[in-house]
Amino acid sequence: MASHYHITLKIRRYDPENRRSWIQNYHLEAGRILRFVDLFRKINNEQDPTFSWNSSCEHGQCGTCSVKINGKPLLACELLVENAVQYFNTPVFNVEPLEVAPVVRDLVFDLTKAYKRIDQVKPYVISPANPPSDQDEYSISPNEMKQYINATRCINCFCCSSACISSHRNFLGPNAMLASMIRVLDPREKEKAQRLKILYGHRGVYRCHSSRACSFVCPKEIDVAHFVALAKAGRFNDPNNE
Amino acid sequence: MNNRLRITATLHCDLLIIGSGGAGLRCAANVLDKRPETRVIALTKNAHPQKSHTSTAQGGLAAVDPGDPEDKTIYHMFDTWKGSDCTADQDVIKKICDSSWEQILWLENRGMHFSRNPKGKLSKRTFGGHTLNFGETSAYRAVFEADRTGKGMMDTCWGESLKRNISFLNQSIGTELLFKAGRCVGCLVFKLKEGEFIRIFSGATVLATGGSGQVFKITTNCRQNTGDGPAVALQAGLPMMDPEAIQFHPTGMIGPGILASETLRSVGGILRNKDMEPFMAHYAPRMKELAPRDLVARAIASEIRKKRGILSSDHKVEHVWIDLRHLPDAVHEQQIPEVSGFFKKFLNLDPKSELCPVHPSSHYQMGGISTNAFGEAQDHLQRRVPGLFAIGECAAASLHGFNRLGTNSLLELITMGKFVGNKVLAYLDHLSKEPTATVDFISFDRFSQYLEARGKNKIGQIRIDMQELMTENVGVFRTEEGLSKTIDALRELKDRADQTALGCKSLRMNQELLQRWELDNLLTVSMAISQAALNRRESRGAHFRDDFPERDDAFNHHTIVIMGSFNKVEIKKREIDMSIFKAKDQHFEKFDFIERAY
Amino acid sequence: MVKKRLERFISHRLDQVPIASVYVKSRGWYFVIAWAHRLCGILMVLFASVHIYTLSFLSTPALYDAKIKFFGLAPFAFLSWMLAIPVIFHALNGGRLILYEMFGSRNDNSMTRWVFSLSIAFVFLQGLLMMLWSRSVSMLFFWLVAATINSSLACIVISKSWKATGSIFWKFHRITGSFLLIMVPAHLMLMHLQPGISQEAAMVIARIQNPFIKWIDLGMLFAMLYHGGYGLISITGDYIESKVLQNGLAALIFLTMAAFGWIGTRLAIMI
Known part of the structure; x- marks a missing residue:
């Protein structure tokens, strides 16, 4: 494998001042294990400081640097040059912001607006069940946790939402479904009825058609579609159903 | 003066939190829990609170379980004191260690997904520097959520704040604290997305902006950790305490410095030099790989200085190896899946069969904005600055002294967040009217x-x-x-x-x-x-x-x-506060200026 | 070994399909399959509309015969054969989705292999039968077998969804789907073999006059109208943002389906 690559990034840029959008090409020399965020920084430092992009932890733990590379939504901090060239079989990459929320500038999209959909499913314990005693933790068997623990690994990078066959405008999104399912399955949550109402509501699970693009793109390798399908099967303990 | 700069709005609130990480939002959740009608605004420079640096913490939270037959809070205090190289403040150590388990329960009861033992109770792991009986044997003291403890904490604190109707201002920076007659009355805020300044007047202001790892080339910190809080405080004439105390994580992955958690060593990873020698035995004969971070970091740096490091051709950095090849597959898959996966993901190598390159990486700033044991900011004469509080990595109370024990930082966020919340409420009680709108700024x-x-x-x-x-x-x-x-x-x-x-x-x-x-x-x-x-x-x-x-x-x-x-x-x-030593209670002699050897 | 090599060969070829291959790289195969499922569904709703419309001429047999001759032409015969593709693919893939979503069967890869292999087999069989079929076998017997198998399938789906939480409309979409799963391909195979030739009005009328077939046809008609209607409304729900437009389209789809339902029922009663 080569130790260096000549990379071309065709970046979709957007200037909010005059609402202009265009594609800009950048040519770079890159070592084989540089990540795409390193490439963006390289562009900033060496070629164009005005190019804006988003990131935070830069090691796949926060989900801020999501972009679309050749149409695939992914985390720019996790994509190594060498892997990208191999996967897409080209050294030329189209780089675009996710379309799950309005673009603020270049690759920066408005995560606050995207998160509004997560807020709607109430990503917390609405009404906690009583713990065994005042000074005690709940007892949850590892087997019970196994049902939903993978869903808690979601970092809300919105890659799934971007890849989904349904539109993010009408669907709360696969990640919102995960957040909801966690508390549906969590024995510490007492308030299930309210959750199910949102889950089965107009913007809920029935916007999913098991195209499984969410599972395909998920950077945390969560089988998102599995959890949505669990919700559709509807076979969990619902106190209101008994 | 650039004429496009203008203040587009003036907001009023009871509590303004600058920085929406674990500490800031724990404080917000506490205030809103106790008094739901409080108007709380939380700023974050990040795109969203969930993207804060807290989310990336892997290891765990140290806390002595009162039900544990062997472990005692005094041991935890001792470990913290000894670890800090006798420079932590003992009043802070006592406060935090005493209330640690209560805070774990708070997190657990609010829905954090801690890892469990087969009985369904919180499972615990050991960490470097945590011992039983004043240094005798390793203590199983850290509760954790797989290797994403920080994320679990962040999600819980964020969820609890969201549930209680906090107002978030994402992608906003606090550029300058506003003072009126020596009292902090709010902050001037620049909203990045809109490119507008707004003025926020608040009863109390809490700085919780996190660390400053970006000062160094190789850091485990987020891109946003640029020391904004301490800088804003310094510019306001307030002091910074112990800035020179900066912890280097011994095992940052080469290249971007990504953290390869201490867990790797606690599950049995071995550090080796160029000659494949397990060199930690020369530096800490008893604790070896589990010695405190600074000792391990210096050991690695020494090896490299003695030309026993390996040069990485890709990143042009010298490093040593961490050897994980001998660990059973079950350990790789269950105990360290994410960290072990990092090597695959970011360096294209397989820790099950290949050696992993690591070197020290700037990790944590023990110092910060000087505060008292309640998180109230102080001036250089240790007088309280009314209305201003500081917590988390940007502040120094100080729990960590000159070296932080692994898992104590998350504990500090969660406990100090709560204490400051209580102080804020008490402070707001004595505050009469909303401040006037004429404050100078630069x-x-x-x-x-x-x-x-x-x-x-x-x-x-x-x-x-x-x-x-x-x-x-x-x-x-x-x-x-x-x-x-x-x-x-x-x-x-x-x-x-x-x-x-x-x-x-x-x-x-x-x-x-x-x-x-x-x-x-x-x-x-x-x-x-x-x-x-x-x-x-x-x-x-x-x-x-x-x-x-x-x-x-x-x-x-x-x-x-x-x-x-x-x-x-x-x-x-x-x-340095020596209150435990001065109290002359049982074991007080352990809290003198003791030697720090492991 | 051979199987593996064959699979690799096929997947390699499939990866090079224009347009689809871009989506395969960026969203995965199941995304492409889901779109194919949708397009097949829309296609079938369109065909079914035409189908019901032409059948409605049965009330004046002479007119019907004149119209139906038209469909006997070679290109239409070919299209009629090709109809087998969306029908069988949508049916089997729908079956896979029901297994995935309602029965927790997550072994999607092998299910998908079955979907494709059976689809291909069906299409070829259909072609073969179209050329060779003689009409002497008892139609009733085949229908009886198909209907029994399929009704038991539908019963399993009903029992599975009965107590589960969720929308009744969505469940009914799955139930109707499972009812049509074998019935529509069987209908296609038995009724559409010799387009235009032996489909004189008299013969069709005679067939429908059998009370058993009449009930089966009516059942299929309503299951199909509900299934197609729900599918279309669901698509509008996915992409059309305006609530007003969405409700308007839903009403339109409902009325259209109701109209076809009326036409079909009237025909069945009249004959």
Whole structure:
């Protein structure tokens, strides 16, 4: 494998001042294990400081640097040059912001607006069940946790939402479904009825058609579609159903 | 003055939190829990609170379970005191250790997904520096959520705040604290997306902006950790305590410095040099790989200095190996899946069959904005600054002294967040009316200067130069000569920064403008670190002076740094709180200035 | 070994399909399959509309015969054969989705292999039968077998969804789907073999006059109308943002389906 690559990034840029959008090409020399965020920084430092992009932890733990590379939504901090060239079989990459929320500038999209959909499913314990005693933790068997623990690994990078066959405008999104399912399955949550109402509501699970693009793109390798399908099967303990 | 700068709104609230990480939102959740009608605004520079640096913490939360037959809170206090190289404040240690389990239960009861043992109760793991019976054997004291404990905590604190109707202002920076008659009355805020300034008047203001890891070239910290909080405090004339105490995580992955958690060592990973020798036995014969972080970091740096490191051709950095090949597959898959996966993901290698390259990486800033044991900000004479609080990594109370024990940082966030919440409520009780709207500020001058500066310098290049300078001279090993040189070089860098024309003059989501502001903060904090390190002519905890390799009792005090201006730095002292020692209770003798050997 | 090599060969070829291959790289195969499922569904709703419309001429047999001759032409015969593709693919893939979503069967890869292999087999069989079929076998017997198998399938789906939480409309979409799963392909195979030739009005009328077939046809008609209607409304729900437009389209789809339902029922009663 080569130790260096000549990379071309065709970046979709957007200037909010005059609402202009265009594609800009950048040519770079890159070592084989540089990540795409390193490439963006390289562009900033060496070629164009005005190019804006988003990131935070830069090691796949926060989900801020999501972009679309050749149409695939992914985390720019996790994509190594060498892997990208191999996967897409080209050294030329189209780089675009996710379309799950309005673009603020270049690759920066408005995560606050995207998160509004997560807020709607109430990503917390609405009404906690009583713990065994005042000074005690709940007892949850590892087997019970196994049902939903993978869903808690979601970092809300919105890659799934971007890849989904349904539109993010009408669907709360696969990640919102995960957040909801966690508390549906969590024995510490007492308030299930309210959750199910949102889950089965107009913007809920029935916007999913098991195209499984969410599972395909998920950077945390969560089988998102599995959890949505669990919700559709509807076979969990619902106190209101008994 | 740039005429596009204007204040577009004035907001009023009871509590303003600058920085929405674990500490900030734990504080918010506590305040809203106790008094739901409180108007709380939380700022974050990030795109969303969930993207905070807290989310990336892997290891765990140290807390002594009262039901544990062997472990006792006094051991935890001792470990923290000893770990800090006898420079932590004992009143803070006692407060935090005493309330630790209660806070674990708070998190658990609010829905954090802690890992469980087969009985369904919280499972615990051991961490470097945590011992039973004053150093006898390793203690199983840290509760955790797989290797994403910080994320679990962040999600819980965020969820609890969201549930209680907090107002978030994402992608916003607090550029300047506002004072009226010595009291902090709020903050001037620049909203990055809109490119607008707003003025927020608040009853109480909490700084919780996190660390300053970006000062160094190789760091485990987020891109946003540029020391904004301490810089804003220093610019307001407030002191920073112990800035020279910076912890280097011994095992950052080469290249970007990504953290390879201490867990790797606690499950049995072995450090090896060029000759495949497990060298930790020379440095810490008993604890070996589980010795405290600074010892391991120095051991690795020593190996590299003795030419026993390996040169990475890709990143042009020397490193040592961490060997995980002998661990069973079950350990790889269940105990360290994410960390072990990092090597695959970011370096394209398989830890099950290949050696993993690591070297010390700047990880945690023990020092910060000087506060008392309740998180109330202090001036350089240790007088309370009314209305201003500081918590988390940006603050120093100080729990960590000169070296932080693994898992104590998350504990600090969660406990101090709660304490400050209580203090805020008490403070708000005594506050009568909303402050008037006439307060002076200087942010417009600064931002005008950024926008109108001329010169061919590049922000990115200055930042790289600063990071290399700091890593080289103010890193794991420090010397008089290197530090003096660094201080001069920082002044030059500051001049260069002032002669930097921005390529983009727009105000909306101008990443360059933000980076220009961050560069100022980084330089400010770098200066504080270097000056304090120069002043401390001894070695203590994570601060290691090559020319003064021993701890010196003459320096048994905290460093207090005040910056009149960038070129005018004053160093003062603050006494170390010895209340546990002075109380003369059982085992008090363990809390004297003891030797720190493992 | 051979199987593996064959699979690799096929997947390699499939990866090079224009347009689809871009989506395969960026969203995965199941995304492409889901779109194919949708397009097949829309296609079938369109065909079914035409189908019901032409059948409605049965009330005046002469007119019907004149019209139906038209469909006997070679290109239409070919199209009629090709209809087998969307029908069988949608049916089997729908079956896979029901297994995935309602029965927790997550072994999607092997299910997908079955979907494709059976689809291909069916299409070829259909072609073969179209050329060879003689009409002497008892139609009733085949229908009886198909209907029994399929009704038991539908019963399993009903029992599975009965107590589960969720929308009744969605469940009914799955139930109707499972009812049509074998019935529509069987209908296609038995009734559409010799387009235009032996489909004189008299013969069709005679067939429908059998009370058993009449009920089966009516059942299929309503299951199909509900299934197609729900599918279309669901698509509008996915992409059309305006609530007003969405409700308007839903009403339109409902009325259209109701109209076809009326036409079909009237025909069945009249004959």
